[in-house]
Amino acid sequence: MSAEALAIVQRGFTMAVRAESWLDGELLADDIPVADGSEDRDRSLNVPERVTLTVPRRDRGVDWDPRTVDHPLAAYGQQLRIDYGVDLGGGQTEWINRGWFLITDTSTDGNTVSVTAQGLLSLVDEAKFVAPFQPSSSDTLVSICRALVEPALTVTIDGTLTDRSVPLGMQWDDDRLGALTEVLDAWPADARVTEDGYLLIEPLTDTGTSVLDVTDDPSTGTVVQWRGAATRDGAFNVVVAQGELSDGTQIQGTAYDTDSNSPYRIGGPFSPLPVPYTMSSPLLTSVTECRSAASTTLARLRRTAYRKLDISMVPHPGLVTGDYVTVTGAGLTGSLCVIETMSLPYSTSEMTVTVRVLDG
Structure with missing residues (x-):
């Protein structure tokens, strides 16, 4: 941005949504009339992105009811x-690209067409193996990732990651996305679909630079309401990674939570006492890797x-999950937080964001 x-977006502003439909590299429609909708992202899900759109059935002489397989709003x-x-x-108008989404469901009710689309990782999630997948003796972590994902998505690898060979005898029976997750865990690395539609594999980090100051100061803030939550579910203070x-x-190798800011340290x-989480993978072949x-x-x-x-706030179309923000309010003062989930409305409504507090 x-x-x-x-x-402008840190105060009230006039917004618009522009949607294009593409099929097999061909543009089907470049001005879908979006009456309403939202974009939801949750980093804990296998497919983190979900978009819903409401479109009038007829607009400017165009019928948006998808009655043919090559219609712009069909799910083929x-x-x-x-x-x-x-x-x-x-x-x-400045246009901010929010990304590419695969249409998964479309329904027509009266004069309204409802469209649901998912992030492009759904292409990998639904493509189960026809036969067991077995890497060859020449395969590496990079080549396995490409074999699991391409040509559904083009894979790009962060240059700071180190590739390595994989042991013989690996096999995955049916879950393609599960296999990708196991490879990433063992690397270790993280993956996300970029706004340009590529699968970027990069190191997993828990630090970053804030892109926005979020505050409840009535003179400068955009926050409407705070709501907090805390849980012991999923809380561990040591991880044990096992290999062979x-x-x-x-x-095996272990990692202890020694962060002085961590409530689980x-x-x-x-x-x-130690509260361990144990993982195991034959891709881990040294103590260092574990x-x-x-x-x-x-x-x-x-x-x-x-x-x-x-956080409920004025919509900010420059934010995505994984972004870091500085929060002042709800008992915090300039605390670094990372966005874990968000819901961006495609209309004049409040945006909701869930942040994880990294300090304070």
Whole structure:
């Protein structure tokens, strides 16, 4: 987003939504009339993104009831490209690309067409193996990821990740997305679909730079309401990652929660005893790999267990899950938080965001 648009979205503004429909690389419609809708993202789900649209059945002489397989709103491989517009004034609109989404359901009721679309990882999630998948002797983590995902999605690898070979004898029977998750856990790495529709595999981190200051100051804030939640469910203070050497010897590595800001830190008030989470994968063939996987798994577990705040605010189309924001309010002062879930309305409604508190 430009600095001009960023300044505008932190107060009331006029918005617009632009939706295109594509099928097999061909543009079917470039101006779908979106009357209402929303975009929901949740990093804890296998397919994190979900979009719903409400479209008038007839608009400007076009029938939007998908009665043919090549209709722009049919669910036979059609993909939507969504852009969110911010009115800059003077007849200018800045368009922010929200990404690509696969149409999964369409229904017509009277004069209204309802469309549901999912993130592009749904292409991988629904494509179960026809026969067991067995890597070859020349396969590496990178080549396995590409074999599991492409050509449904193009895979891009962050240059800071180190590729390595995989042991013989690996096999996955049916769950393609589950196989990808196991590879990422063992690497260790994280994956997300970018706004351009690529699957980016990158290191999993739990630190970052804030992209927005969220405050309940009535003179400058955009927050309407705070709601908090905390739970012991999914809370662990140590992760044990198990693997095996080429001769079958069992090995393991551990990672302890030693973060002084963590409410679950080892030796802290959460529990006087270790509370372990155990993972196991034959892709882990050294103690170093086990320790690295344990550390990354611990960071991933924090997404579900740490203190969370629900925020209602003016819609901000520049935000996505995984972004870092600085929060002042609800007992916090300039605390770094990361967005775990969000719901961005495609109309003049409040946006809701769930952030995980990293400090404070």
